[in-house]
Amino acid sequence: MTLPKTPSFRLDGKRALVTGASRGIGMACAVAYAEAGAHVTFAARSADTLSGVVNEVRSAGYQADAYALDVTDTQAVRDLFKGQHFDIVLNSAGLARHSAAIDTAEDDFDAVMNINVRAAYFIAQQAAKAMIAQGTGGSIIQISSQMAHVGGIDRAVYCSSKHAVEGMNKAMAIEFGPAGIRINSICPTFILTELTKPTFEDPEKRAWIDRNIKLPRVGVVEDIMGAAVFLASDAAGMVTGTSLLVDGGWTAE
């Protein structure tokens, strides 16, 4: 009898691109890919911050480079994918501007949609286009949110943007599947980062978070690293068009 062998969780020999990689969830996922053996391109707008991060990653013995990119600049996104080979593309660049729906300003709506939906869409488009040209398949991962599955206080804009990510992923999974390209999202609960600092500092919102996460703590960026590696790896070879909730049980009720 031949025993089944667990497909590898390692990413040796793979090339990964991570956007929003200068801090927060994106940086953690990029580090996780480097630890798993991939060569990782860390992308974000701030070249200085990126080079500091990449220097540390290299000092730790991993393979990494930095790429200054504004994900809302579609031409810059096209240029990045021109002539570069990526097996894994994780998009974590994102924005939150919260307000009651009846008070939402058009500028806030447009800014959030521009990055969370429009940029996510065209990054996935260009990633898939390059992967199809390579003929080697690949894995595309969007950092979505638990707010792609439920509503939240003052979060009509943010929820709209993240629900849209789930929709695009499903339709793209149908289209990209025959080329061996998988596309999924990770849906985190509240994770302590610069983005969520104002929410964590608001006592009412903090109580709301503590009430809804079923585990006895809030999320930290390390909670997302394993999910990112799993979805990028051969271990997730049959997983596409879906989302992996890392929500501490928030959506369980």
Ligand code: NAP
């Ligand atoms: P963060 O700490 O604010 O980090 C955002 C990252 O994105 C930074 O590296 C930032 O670097 C980069 N970025 C922002 N705008 C960009 C642009 N236009 N082009 C390129 N890079 C850009 O945020 P985070 O908490 O890690 O959130 C990352 C993602 O997770 C977002 O999509 C967010 O919606 C989602 N999420 C977060 C939580 C949470 O609780 N933190 C929960 C669920 C989902 P530069 O400013 O240098 O460009």
